[in-house]
Amino acid sequence: MKHLPYFILLLTGACTFVGEPPARPERVEGYVPVYAEASAGEVKFTSPRTVKAPGKIYTYGTYLLINEVNLGIHVYENSNPAQPEPLGFLEIVGNTDMAIRDNILYANHLGQLLAINVTNLSTPQKVGEVTITRWLLGVPPPARSYFQCVEPANGIVIAWKKETLRNPECYAH
Amino acid sequence: MRIRIFALALILFSCSEANVSSDSTQGTGGSLTRFAIKDSYLYIVTGFTINVYSLNAGAFNEVNSITIGFGLETIQANGDFLYLGANDAMYIYSIADRTKPEFVFRYAHIVSCDPVVVQGNRAYVTLRTGNACNLGVNMLEIIDISDPYSPELIAQHQMTSPGGLGISGTCLFVCEGVNGLKMLNVANDQITELLELPEVNAYDVIVKPNSFILTGEDGIFQYDYTCDPPVLTLVSSIPVQRADF
Numbered sequence: 437m438k439h440l441p442y443f444i445l446l447l448t449g450a451c452t453f454v455g456e457p458p459a460r461p462e463r464v465e466g467y468v469p470v471y472a473e474a475s476a477g478e479v480k481f482t483s484p485r486t487v488k489a490p491g492k493i494y495t496y497g498t499y500l501l502i503n504e505v506n507l508g509i510h511v512y513e514n515s516n517p518a519q520p521e522p523l524g525f526l527e528i529v530g531n532t533d534m535a536i537r538d539n540i541l542y543a544n545h546l547g548q549l550l551a552i553n554v555t556n557l558s559t560p561q562k563v564g565e566v567t568i569t570r571w572l573l574g575v576p577p578p579a580r581s582y583f584q585c586v587e588p589a590n591g592i593v594i595a596w597k598k599e600t601l602r603n604p605e606c607y608a609h
Numbered sequence: 610m611r612i613r614i615f616a617l618a619l620i621l622f623s624c625s626e627a628n629v630s631s632d633s634t635q636g637t638g639g640s641l642t643r644f645a646i647k648d649s650y651l652y653i654v655t656g657f658t659i660n661v662y663s664l665n666a667g668a669f670n671e672v673n674s675i676t677i678g679f680g681l682e683t684i685q686a687n688g689d690f691l692y693l694g695a696n697d698a699m700y701i702y703s704i705a706d707r708t709k710p711e712f713v714f715r716y717a718h719i720v721s722c723d724p725v726v727v728q729g730n731r732a733y734v735t736l737r738t739g740n741a742c743n744l745g746v747n748m749l750e751i752i753d754i755s756d757p758y759s760p761e762l763i764a765q766h767q768m769t770s771p772g773g774l775g776i777s778g779t780c781l782f783v784c785e786g787v788n789g790l791k792m793l794n795v796a797n798d799q800i801t802e803l804l805e806l807p808e809v810n811a812y813d814v815i816v817k818p819n820s821f822i823l824t825g826e827d828g829i830f831q832y833d834y835t836c837d838p839p840v841l842t843l844v845s846s847i848p849v850q851r852a853d854f
Contacts, residue, residue, distance in 0.1 A: 487849045493813055493824050496636035500822065502829055502847070517820065517831045518845050535644040535651060536636040537664060542644065542651055549653070549662065551669050564669035566662065570655045 458607065466582030466601035471591040472530055472546050479545070479552060481560050484522035485510065496536040499557075506530055506594050509543070511557055523557060530594055546592045547571045577608040639813050640694075640724040640773040645686040650707045654681040654693055659702065659710050672708050687727040690757050694725045699734055701757045713757050728776050730755040733795070735771035735783060747771060749783060751798055766793070766800040775816030780836035782821060784811035790823060792839060803839035820844070826851065 487510055491503035500514035508527040512520040530546035540563065541552045551564035577583040577596050582604040586593055635646055645652045650672075651662040658681075661673040680696030691710055693700040698717040702710040725734045732752040749771055751764040769788040774781060779796040780803075790811040792804045810825035823830045829847040834840060 487829070487847060488851060490813075490824050490826075490829060490849055492639055492642060493815055493822055493829065494636050494638050495815055495822070500829075501636075502824065512847070514831075520829075520831070520845060520847060533643045533653075535638060535642070535646050537646050537649075537651075538634045540664070542646075542662075542664075544643075544653075549651075549671075551664075566669065566671050568653060568655065569660050569671060569674040570658050 460603055460605070461582075462603060464582050464601055464604060466584070466599065466604050467577050467596035468584040468599045468601070469577075469586050469590075469593040470595040470597055472594040478527075479550065479560055479562055480527050481511075481558055482525050482527060485525045491532055492534070494534050494536070501534060503532060503534065505532060509534060526552075526557075526560060530592060544568060544571065546594075577606075579608050582607050637815055637817075639815055640685070640726045640775060641683050641813065643682075643684060645684045645691065647686040647691075647704060648707060650704075652684055652686060652691055652704070652710070654684045656681055659684070659691065659693070661708055661710065663708075673710070675710055683724045685725060685727050690754075692725050692727050692732060694723050694734070696723075699723065699725050699732065699752070699760075701754070701760070703757075714760055716752065716760050724773050726774055726776055727754070731795075731798070732760070733774055733776060733781060735768065735774055737768075737771050749774075749781075749793075749800065751795065751800070764795075764798045764800055772811075773813050775814045775821065777816045777818050778836065780816075780834070782814050782816055782823075784814055784823070784825070786810065786812060786825075790814070792834065792836075792841065794836060794839075803836065804841055806841065 487502060489505040491505040494501040498513060498515035500512040500520055502510040504510060508525055508531055510525055511523045513523055514520045528543050528545050531543050534543045539555045541554045543550050547568055549566050549568050550562055553561040553563050582601055583606050584601060585606040643654050649664045651664055653660045657676055659675050659677060660671055663670055663672050681693055683694035685692045689703055689705045691702040691704055698715050700715050701713040703713050704710050723734050723736050725732050732754045734750045736746050736748045738747055747768045747770055749766040749768050750762055753761045753763045770785045772784045772786055774783045779794055781793045781795045783791045787810055789805055789807040789809050791802060794801045794803050810827045811823055813824040815822045820833050828849045831844045833842045833844055
């Protein structure tokens with residue numbers, strides 16, 4: 437009864453179980469969680485970036501938005517689909533989901549829901565912020581690896597850092 | 610005794626579909642989205658709940674949060690109903706009262722990963738075997754939702770590793786991860802494979818009447834298409850430079 441059930445994790449298009457390690461080595465390469473402060477990062481619009489880990493996509497008018505997993509949103513002008521033009525990058529730490537209505541972008545920012553006026557994309561204005569009840573979604577650990585167990589009280593996991601672990605109690609299958 | 614719980618998490622690269630909307634001021638997301646807008650309300654699925662947010666100017670707040678169960682992944686709004694894709698079922702909720710989603714039906718099946726998209730009185734669901742979902746099957750299902758209180762399975766089709774999907778008219782696109790993208794005809798509820806792009810890594814697609822945007826590990830690709838005759842034409846691509854963990 438030492439461990440409460442670990443919930444199922446879903447990883448990049450596949451499903452991953454998190455649970456008891458197959459064995460508990462004394463020292464092993466693994467991952468430790470990087471927690472975000474609830475207030476981490478201001479929303480700002482910066483110059484275009486390379487797409488590295490594309491997440492969900494969204495279209496609004498002639499814009500194409502591409503989520504960069506947990507970092508923010510790439511914004512493209514897509515009125516000519518043969519030549520999508522990068523306009524910039526909207527930095528929103530922890531972001532994975534988005535929706536737009538009447539020029540207001542709704543985006544998750546860690547456990548918060550932000551309302552951002554994007555009438556002028558180069559100067560996004562935050563116009564509201566509320567807590568998302570039971571969001572509880574963080575970044576799962578890499579599959580088939582040992583990791584330091586997550587302490588929800590420490591905040592939301594936004595990344596994993598490689599480290600040598602001692603007697604790790606958690607494993608991602 | 611310290612209690613350690615790692616909550617259900619879903620990472621992206623999901624596959625999706627056009628949320629066709631008559632409201633021109635609203636955008637279009639995909640089948641694995643956790644956000645759905647209906648009128649001036651935003652519905653968010655967390656792992657366990659549907660949360661309702663009022664989007665009225667000056668009244669942006671959470672107006673309700675309803676506990677559904679475990680393993681919620683996707684949400685689609687269609688008419689007066691919400692369709693939720695979960696690990697173990699498709700849930701239908703009524704939003705006749707926009708602020709109070711009310712349970713209508715739980716279409717249960719064996720554990721699998723499944724987004725759902727809706728067009729007219731049909732729901733299209735993919736069931737995929739994953740590492741954690743190895744009780745599942747790899748299947749595309751068409752469900753008749755003319756009566757949301759009594760949905761009926763009307764067609765099934767074997768797939769390889771189906772994930773997100775998108776539909777326009779009778780043309781259905783199914784992302785199969787490393788196994789590419791398939792274009793299918795679903796006219797008269799008969800499922801016929803038309804074409805495939807086996808080499809592209811396909812996770813997420815937004816389908817419009819004559820074009821679609823596909824995303825995956827290799828990049829974001831825009832295609833023009835026709836269903837009859839079946840033709841796919843690559844229009845542009847945005848490259849991805851993957852970072853190592």
